[in-house]
Amino acid sequence: MTVTIYDVAREAGVSMATVSRVVNNNPNVKPQTRKKVFEAIERLGYRPNAVARGLASKKTTTVGVVIPDISNAIFAEVARGIEDIANMYHYNIILCNADKKKEKEIRVINTLLEKQVDGLLFMGGAVTDEHLQAFKSANVPIVLCATTDENGAIPSVDIDHEAAAFDAVQTLIKNGHRSIAMIGGTLQDPANGYARFQGYKRALEANGLPYDENMVRIGNYRYESGVDAMKYFLELPSRPTAVFSATDEMAIGAIHSIQDAGLKVPNDISVISVDNSRMASMVRPQLTAVAQPMYDIGAVSMRLLTKLMKKETVDNPKVVLPYEIVTRQSVGSI
Structure with missing residues (x-):
C-alpha cells in the first residue's frame, strides 16, 4: 500500500504539519525532530506526492519545453543548456516534441499549461496569432528560445x-x-x-x-x-x-x-x-x-524564465547572444 504523510507522522511520533515542514525544508524544525522524521521516511520508503505539494503551494517546480525536433543535434544542445540550469534551480523539465507543426505546437502548449507548469519555454518556427492566443491564456511566464515573435512582445533569447x-x-x-x-x-x-x-x-x-x-x-x-x-x-x-x-x-x-x-x-x-x-x-x-551558441541559448533562456517565475527584476527581456564564424576547409578563394 502507498505510504502516506499520516503514516510517517505516526511512525515518527510527530504531527503531519511537522512532517510537511521537514519535507518542504522549512527551517522551523528542531534538528532532533528533523532527524527523527527523516529516519521514519527512510524506514517506510515514503515518497512525497509532488502533485499534492503543487496543489498546496500552487507551484509544481516544473517547466514545459516545446522543442521542434529532438532528433536534431542543434535542438538537443539547446535542451541540454535548459536542463542544466533547470537542475541548478531545482526545476523539473517536461520536454515535448512538436515537429515544427503549428497545430501540434498549439496542442502541446495547451497540454503543458493543463499540467500546471510554472513556466514555458517555446522553441519553434513562426509565432502566429494562434500561438499568441495560447500564450495569452497562460497565467505563467513564457520565454521564446532560439526564436522571436514579430513584435518582440514576449521575452526571448536568440542570435541575430x-x-x-x-x-x-x-x-x-x-x-x-x-x-x-x-x-x-x-x-x-x-x-x-x-x-x-x-x-x-x-x-x-x-x-x-x-x-x-x-x-x-x-x-x-x-x-x-x-x-x-x-x-x-x-x-x-x-x-x-x-x-x-x-x-x-x-x-x-x-x-x-x-x-x-x-x-x-x-x-x-x-x-x-x-x-x-x-x-x-x-x-x-x-x-x-x-x-550559434546553442547551449548558451538554452541556458540563458532557462535562467531568464527562472527570474520571471520568481518575479525578479529583468533588465532586458529580449536577449541577443553573439555568434562567430568558425573557419574550416569548405571555403576557398577564387
Whole structure:
C-alpha cells in the first residue's frame, strides 16, 4: 500500500504539519525532530506526492519545453543548456516534441499549461496569432528560445539571424565569389528561413551583386533537401561558385551532391552554413559555419524564465547572444 504523510507522522511520533515542514525544508524544525522524521521516511520508503505539494503551494517546480525536433543535434544542445540550469534551480523539465507543426505546437502548449507548469519555454518556427492566443491564456511566464515573435512582445533569447547570414555571405564574397547560391529554410520561419534569406540578399546588395531567384532553393532543413537543391544548382547553365546554406544538415547534403558529380569542395564550389553542429567537423572537408551558441541559448533562456517565475527584476527581456564564424576547409578563394 502507498505510504502516506499520516503514516510517517505516526511512525515518527510527530504531527503531519511537522512532517510537511521537514519535507518542504522549512527551517522551523528542531534538528532532533528533523532527524527523527527523516529516519521514519527512510524506514517506510515514503515518497512525497509532488502533485499534492503543487496543489498546496500552487507551484509544481516544473517547466514545459516545446522543442521542434529532438532528433536534431542543434535542438538537443539547446535542451541540454535548459536542463542544466533547470537542475541548478531545482526545476523539473517536461520536454515535448512538436515537429515544427503549428497545430501540434498549439496542442502541446495547451497540454503543458493543463499540467500546471510554472513556466514555458517555446522553441519553434513562426509565432502566429494562434500561438499568441495560447500564450495569452497562460497565467505563467513564457520565454521564446532560439526564436522571436514579430513584435518582440514576449521575452526571448536568440542570435541575430539576419546578421549571421550577412556575415556568412560576406565571407564568401571576401574570398572572391560573385555567383553565390542559397539553400534556405521556409520563409514562414522567421529565424532559420526569412531572416537568413534577408541577410543573404542584403549581403549581395551591399556588394553590388544582383539577386537571382534561380540561385535560391527552399529546403526543409534536412540532408535530403540539401542534396536536391545542390543537384538543381549543378544543372543550371552557369552553376554557382559558392553556396550558403541555412543549416549544417542541408550544407552537408550539398557537399555530397557536389562530390557525387565528380567535383571538389572547395576547389570547384565553396560551401558555408549557419549552425556549427557537431556534424560540421565530421564531414570532409570540414564545414565552415557560423556558430550559434546553442547551449548558451538554452541556458540563458532557462535562467531568464527562472527570474520571471520568481518575479525578479529583468533588465532586458529580449536577449541577443553573439555568434562567430568558425573557419574550416569548405571555403576557398577564387
